[in-house]
Amino acid sequence: MKYIFLSLMFMALLSPWVLAEQKPLKLETGLWEGISDSVGLDYHLLQINEGGEHAFFTANFSSAFRDGKRIPFTNNDIVCTQSECTVTVTSPKNNKRALRFIIVPALGNTDSLHVLETAFSYEKPVLSQSYQLEKKNGPSTVREFINLYSNTLKLMQSERPDYDGINGFWIGVADYHNKKQLIALNVQPGESSEFVYFANGSDVVIKSTFNSDDIILNSDKDNPFITIKTSHPTFANQIVLHQQNKNMISGHWYSYHKGQALETASFQLYRVER
Structure with a gap:
């Protein structure tokens, strides 16, 4: 019993040092995509570039992805711990408005990320949604959709059926x-x-x-x-x-x-x- 107690004490003393030696997460270069789980009908894309200039993209379903928005950010906006990365972007027009993205790798799947996106106004959360992003090699699924249906969408605009x-x-x-x-x-x-x-x-x-x-x-x-x-x-x-x-x-x-x-x-x- 004495030896078990000493072993547990040793592990408790050692564990902070073990955690301290673990490296923070790093967002992997590439394109990640997925659909919101909770709010609205948006397709979300995360693009991480080697040069340090990155972006979140949101494309709207109701417009067949013809409407959307781009949120740029840099390495300076990313803070990573051993378990998650947080991206905080402040509106260039109003420093009291911000978006925060908490990004966590999926357990057992290195090609999948869980994202919690929260919008803040005057430091108070006003909207939150979550989505799962899958790593995509090549053009995004949104781009593939637009390429497949570009003629259909143009015809809808011209003939207005x-x-x-x-x-x-x-x-x-x-x-x-x-x-x-x-x-x-x-x-x-x-x-x-x-x-x-x-x-x-x-x-x-x-x-x-x-x-x-x-x-x-x-x-x-x-x-x-x-x-x-x-x-x-x-x-x-x-x-x-x-x-x-x-x-x-x-x-x-x-x-x-x-x-x-x-x-x-x-x-x-x-x-x-x-």
Whole structure:
């Protein structure tokens, strides 16, 4: 018993020295991306550059990422401990307004970061949101989305179509594999339509197509919903939609292969206004 007590005392005395020898975290160079868990519908990007000039980017879903903001910061704005890094940025127009980002690496995953973003006004917190960011090699998922749908968005601006029902262009968020993921639904009457999934932190884009004949409206007025059978052999080949209002859809997708259910996911979609 005496030896156990002495061993515990030795460990207690030693542990501060062990902690003191650990190096502070360092934000790794690269691009990180993800979707807010709590507030709004924004896509967040963190860009860490070797030269010391960095930035947070926020792109808005409702504008199909055509609107957004950039928050620059430098190494001087970063303070790191052994467990987290904090970035504090003060508004250049008002030194009483600030944003603080607390960044923590995900346990067991060096390619993932957890971020808590808090806005302060006169040193009082006024808004807080959290999101998970995945490391991305190559162009951001936002850039890939814009490249894929640039012609669609231009056409919406020029022709200004007025769609009803589920017809039109939708963008949203899926809860998939315990992460918030970007999805899009493009329903064009009389033409090939598509349901598309973009994987955060990856160049994976999965497209599942369907035609007008594949869209079935449930006639029960007390429980109206729409089912869509898509062409993909293993991913989201059955989709169930509940239209909440003119501009919002909730739903689930189901993936089957040879009659065997593989997985499901829930999602929300929002109409992209012209």
